[in-house]
Amino acid sequence: MTEREPFRMQIKVRLYELDPLGHLNHAVYHSYAEVARLEAFERAARGSKALEEQKIAAVLLASNISYRREIRRGETVEVTCDVKFGTGKTFQMEQQIVKLDGTLSAELLVTVGLMDLERRKLVDDPRGRFERAGFDLKLLSTSE
Template identity: 85%
Template sequence: MQIKVRLYELDALGHLNHAVYHSYAEVARVEALERAAGGSTALHDEHVSPVLLASSISYRREIRLGETVDVTCDAKFGTGKTFQMEQHIYKADGTLSAELAVTLGLMDLERRKLVDDPRGRFERAGYDLKLLSTSE
């Protein structure tokens, strides 16, 4: 997804505040999950929701006011209750600005516990996993 940098997102050095990179990644993750759901409300109806468990970032190039960036998401499913997502933030000219590695899970909102097999849960809920992962 594309996001344009706004004035209030800058820090004292005149470039994108470090926390805003994480916000951009979150916006892109939510958008990707909504697209992959294709209108399905199955997870919501089951009181299950994605939850962020860990996030790390490597900054590569600064982003400045008025620039438009592209934010990517690529889920990697394995076994267990969690899955990984690689995210990249690119400047309009294709320069890599930041790399994020996040760990997510699906939480049962009533039990407040992670559910097993997030990939399977997404699949059974009708999500198009090809929209979330290049390895699908």
């Protein structure tokens, strides 16, 4: 049995994303991670609008990043997302930003929850909510 790969997408570095040192601005790493998270959720939804109709959306609660290698102008990176569901109202997502040559540039560990947008409170059982909404959990998590 082969191990499944996490969700991944490519992003090309643009000139305006660089800092005065000529490498990717620290805040842009977080933006790349956010773009990949949103894309992963959208693809996993497979067109389902169930969470949106229930006025429930993913919300970022914490983000921790470790920078490993600089990213420079014109490079393309892959950003990965791998959800680790547990118990409770939150879940973890492990993310990596990797150059196309395989060099690890950054690792992120983020905490996410699903928020009821009317009550402004986190909902219980995010994994179950995704599943009942028709999301492809195998796209979100290599543990599924």
